[in-house]
Amino acid sequence: MSKKQIMKQAHKIAKKIVKAVGNYMVALKLALKKIWSMAKAGRKRMSDSAFNGAVYELTHKQYNGPEFFWSGRQGVPVWLMEKNLDPTELWGAQLAYNIGVERETDKALLLCFETDFGNITMWAPKSVVKGF
Structure with a gap:
């Protein structure tokens, strides 16, 4: 075309x-x-x-809102993780057994994904992260 x-x-x-x-x-x-x-x-x-x-x-086509990684409607949006992490880090973050906040500013959180292979960190805006 x-x-x-x-x-x-x-x-x-x-x-x-x-x-x-x-x-x-x-x-x-x-x-x-x-x-x-x-x-x-x-x-x-x-x-x-x-x-x-x-x-x-x-x-x-029905839209049910953004998909979150962690527990249903709370956690980190999948689109944000795909944007900020390379494929290897994304795979590792999905194996995380705990997500914690390492640092915090007025507008963002430094999230730490704790895995068996080490920790993966990622900055995320507070406006899109839920439950932290």
């Missing part, structure tokens, strides 16, 4: 999902992400069934 075709398809999808999303800019962002992922997968053009499938997926 050319960039022109991607934008045309994204605008078509955004017009269909704007009522479900509530804001055209958000709908366009979601549509562009979907179309771009389809283009990267090697699609040359979008059939009617693929178009309807994309619209359905964008309007019927």
